[in-house]
Amino acid sequence: MSLEILTYSFMHRALISGIAIAILCSVVGLFLVLRRYSLFGDAIAHSSFGGIALGLLAGIYPLWTAYGVSIVSALIITRIKDKFNISGDASIAVLLSSGIAVGLVVIGFSGGFTIDIFSFLFGSILLVSVDDTVLILLLTGIILIVILLLYRQILYSTFNEEQAKVSGVPVEKINYLIVFMAGITVVTSIQLVGVLLISALFVIPNVTAIMYGKGFKQTAIISMSFSVFSVVVGILISYVFDITPAGTIVLLSIGLLAGTMGIKSAGLLSKN
Amino acid sequence: MLRAVEISNLTVQYPDVKALDDVSFVVNQGDFLGIIGPNGAGKSTLFDSMLGLNTKYKGEIKFFGEDIRKSKNYLKEIGFVPQKPIFEKNFPATVSDVVRMGLRNESDENKIDEILQQLWIHELRNRQIGELSGGQLQRVFIAKALVNNPKILILDEPVTGIDQQSIELFYSILRELNSKQKITIIWSSHDLDAINQLANHVACLNRTLFFHGKSEKFFSDDELVKQYSEASMQEHMHHH
Numbered sequence: 436m437s438l439e440i441l442t443y444s445f446m447h448r449a450l451i452s453g454i455a456i457a458i459l460c461s462v463v464g465l466f467l468v469l470r471r472y473s474l475f476g477d478a479i480a481h482s483s484f485g486g487i488a489l490g491l492l493a494g495i496y497p498l499w500t501a502y503g504v505s506i507v508s509a510l511i512i513t514r515i516k517d518k519f520n521i522s523g524d525a526s527i528a529v530l531l532s533s534g535i536a537v538g539l540v541v542i543g544f545s546g547g548f549t550i551d552i553f554s555f556l557f558g559s560i561l562l563v564s565v566d567d568t569v570l571i572l573l574l575t576g577i578i579l580i581v582i583l584l585l586y587r588q589i590l591y592s593t594f595n596e597e598q599a600k601v602s603g604v605p606v607e608k609i610n611y612l613i614v615f616m617a618g619i620t621v622v623t624s625i626q627l628v629g630v631l632l633i634s635a636l637f638v639i640p641n642v643t644a645i646m647y648g649k650g651f652k653q654t655a656i657i658s659m660s661f662s663v664f665s666v667v668v669g670i671l672i673s674y675v676f677d678i679t680p681a682g683t684i685v686l687l688s689i690g691l692l693a694g695t696m697g698i699k700s701a702g703l704l705s706k707n
Numbered sequence: 708m709l710r711a712v713e714i715s716n717l718t719v720q721y722p723d724v725k726a727l728d729d730v731s732f733v734v735n736q737g738d739f740l741g742i743i744g745p746n747g748a749g750k751s752t753l754f755d756s757m758l759g760l761n762t763k764y765k766g767e768i769k770f771f772g773e774d775i776r777k778s779k780n781y782l783k784e785i786g787f788v789p790q791k792p793i794f795e796k797n798f799p800a801t802v803s804d805v806v807r808m809g810l811r812n813e814s815d816e817n818k819i820d821e822i823l824q825q826l827w828i829h830e831l832r833n834r835q836i837g838e839l840s841g842g843q844l845q846r847v848f849i850a851k852a853l854v855n856n857p858k859i860l861i862l863d864e865p866v867t868g869i870d871q872q873s874i875e876l877f878y879s880i881l882r883e884l885n886s887k888q889k890i891t892i893i894w895s896s897h898d899l900d901a902i903n904q905l906a907n908h909v910a911c912l913n914r915t916l917f918f919h920g921k922s923e924k925f926f927s928d929d930e931l932v933k934q935y936s937e938a939s940m941q942e943h944m945h946h947h
């Protein structure tokens with residue numbers, strides 16, 4: 436393996452966007468995992484599939500329609516869930532299947548555009564443009580700033596909604612905000628791992644980090660580090676061996692999870 | 708005397724049961740009110756309504772003279788310790804993280820150490836919340852409730868499943884908060900002895916309010932005491 440690959444500008448763009456997405460997914464994902472909403476990322480990703488198909492059919496840049504459809508459907512499903520008291524996992528199932536169903540019907544009408552769809556299903560990080568990279572950095576920056584500003588309220592309402600409410604935290608608004616940010620994060624990340632593997636980025640580094648039994652900030656930092664490591668190493672390995680980055684990234688983070696489980700069951704992870 | 712809380716004709720009707728029926732009472736600032744009543748008496752429902760968690764009630768609830776339907780500002784002056792502090796067992800938060808969640812003014816970081824010291828849990832500050840014993844956990848939640856210097860502390864039956872030694876410590880903390888720091892305390896409990904020692908007012912609740920008044924008056928009425936100690940005995944058997 437030669438270091439030459441680090442000089443290619445497409446590789447710079449891939450690594451920069453990849454790192455931003457890794458950090459973003461791990462932070463937003465941590466709140467989703469702790470809210471027992473692990474599969475929400477997956478559900479939004481599937482509904483974005485419907486959005487992508489619509490965009491391709493209408494001749495609009497598919498990520499824009501994906502943003503629109505994902506965010507709107509995520510907010511609607513959250514509203515329905517609260518109003519009719521549907522459980523989190525059931526509402527995720529509804530969102531997930533309706534997104535795919537819309538996508539399939541739209542593809543049927545268009546006579547099929549399987550090649551374009553493929554890159555959205557599995558990601559195409561080595562193909563990100565300068566514009567894509569700028570957009571990814573911008574959205575990552577905005578979402579991280581919002582989370583930092585509302586850190587206490589978001590954490591508190593994740594910990595316990597009722598107590599947060601009693602402390603005057605506007606819990607409902609915070610919940611919608613998280614769903615909204617998750618929608619943006621998912622669609623932004625599609626370019627990295629595609630629709631099918633997105634929840635891996637949301638969930639695996641966080642489940643791994645939580646096992647270390649640390650405080651909140653440390654857990655978030657551990658998760659981010661694992662996530663960035665998997666993405667960077669995954670992109671490099673996949674380029675060198677000419678395999679798909681998405682699969683490699685996810686397998687690496689599963690490797691870190693398995694390693695952590697090994698350390699933990701060997702009793703080496705003492706608390707404190 | 709200043710009125711901290713004023714509850715008038717409070718009625719809560721759930722789909723299947725009337726949990727509270729025409730309950731009215733006043734808590735003055737500096738009072739220590741013990742609320743007693745058997746399971747299902749409506750104690751938690753009363754607190755939920757006072758804290759804005761249940762808005763489907765009839766009647767009126769005022770804090771510091773202002774109707775809580777008009778403004779949620781009163782919540783700033785209240786610390787609440789829930790009956791069951793529910794959270795994910797492996798939630799990645801230390802004791803200081805949890806207390807910090809309650810802190811409205813994030814620049815008051817010192818206040819966290821101060822309150823942890825006051826409650827004898829400072830050495831636990833970096834421990835994960837899921838590893839604590841019931842008694843330690845309870846003090847963490849009291850610390851979270853106290854970290855904003857509330858004027859009123861509301862505790863919903865917070866001693867079930869805690870050993871005797873921790874209970875004694877907890878009672879002495881409550882006594883000090885009320886007598887030295889002049890915090891108004893509203894506390895629901897099954898422990899008549901403790902209420903006798905600590906509270907200066909008693910309310911007996913069982914859907915309606917059976918008694919409300921000075922605690923000497925309650926404890927000099929043998930009939931009433933007998934009735935409620937039996938109710939609380941059943942309660943204890945329920946829990947074991």
Ligand SMILES: Nc1ncnc2c1ncn2[C@@H]1O[C@H](COP(=O)(O)OP(=O)(O)OP(=O)(O)O)[C@@H](O)[C@H]1O
Pocket residue numbers: 721722723724725726744745746747748749750751752753790864
């Ligand atoms: N959210 C709710 N929906 C419907 N009924 C409720 C609800 N909460 C409480 N109840 C009912 O209202 C009555 C009063 O319940 P509440 O929890 O207020 O009693 P409690 O005095 O706190 O009891 P405990 O000592 O067991 O904590 C009970 O019959 C209960 O079943």
Ligand SMILES: [Mg+2]
Pocket residue numbers: 750751752790863864
């Ligand atoms: Mg109760």
